Amino acid sequence: MFSYKTVLIALFFPGAFAAPVHRAHIRREHSHEQFLTTVRTSLNVNNPDQIQDPVFGLLGNAAASAGQGKITDTNCLQQATADQAFTNAKAAGDVNGMVAALIYRALERNTGAVGQASVACTSITPVNPEIAAISQHQDAASNGAAGINKAIELALAQQIASLGDDPQLALKSGTFAPGQIGDPTAKGNSCDDANDATGCIFTQNLLTPAATANEITAAVAGISANSSTGSEFT
Structure with a gap:
């Protein structure tokens, strides 16, 4: 059975296993590490689908499939991970x-x-409508990414506001500046550092949100919060 430690070994030392992970792939699964860490804690409270670790949901399908547990559609692993983590956190208030x-x-x-x-999840409907309202950001250099990613950040802001937290946190979900199509390293402007507890996209000042603070404010106008207690994220 694969573990979080196993996948890190496979990713950083591809020669250690018979099926290597190719280095010429974009790597950014640890770029927003603070959120990955918190989701891991929530997921581990109750994990009926035996998802190995939240990091798998941010990998490409070939690597992600090793940690998807009982999730049958790898394209839905990120959504399923988020949905179960949200369910557990909601139950705990x-x-x-x-x-x-x-x-x-x-x-x-x-x-x-x-x-x-990346491919959208279409085969699984989330239990939580808050999760269903959101999809993953797309590579900033992909077709239509600017509009797609802005819509995601605005939808995320609305869901965060409904929980009573600061909707501007939605901007922290943003990705990197567009890279150069055809880059042989496939790295673009990304970063990946599992040892940066905050997330290298923040500490290296690489975050490039698609929406603005003013657009977030406008998007959440009139939303009533279900809670008056915010999160600890800043």
Whole structure:
């Protein structure tokens, strides 16, 4: 059985296993590490689908399938992870956990090339409508990404506001500046550092949201919060 430690070994030392993970793939699954960490804590409270770790949901399908547990559609692993983490956090009254699950759901997944979009989940309907309202960011260099990613951030802001937290946190789900199509390294402007507890996209000042603070404010106008207790994220 694969573990979180196993997948890290496979990713960083591809020669250690018979089926190597190719380095010429975009790597950014740890770019927003603070949210990944919180989702892991929530997911581990109750994990009936035996998802190995939230990091798998942000990998490309070939690597993600090793940790999907009972989830039958790898394209839906990120959504399923977020949905279960949200369910667990909601049951505990944990706004921090719910917000993290929402932001995690909106994060961009790894793909094989700059400008390559990830596939949407269509086979599984989330239990939580808050999760259903959000999809993952797309590579900023992919077709229509600017509009797609802005809509995701605005929808995320609305869900965060309904929980009583700061809707501007939705901007933290943003991805990187567009890379160069055809980049042979497939790295683009991304970063990936599992040892950066905050997330290298923040500490390296690489976050490039598609929406603005003013657009977030306008999008949440009139939304009534279900809670008056915000999360711990800043």
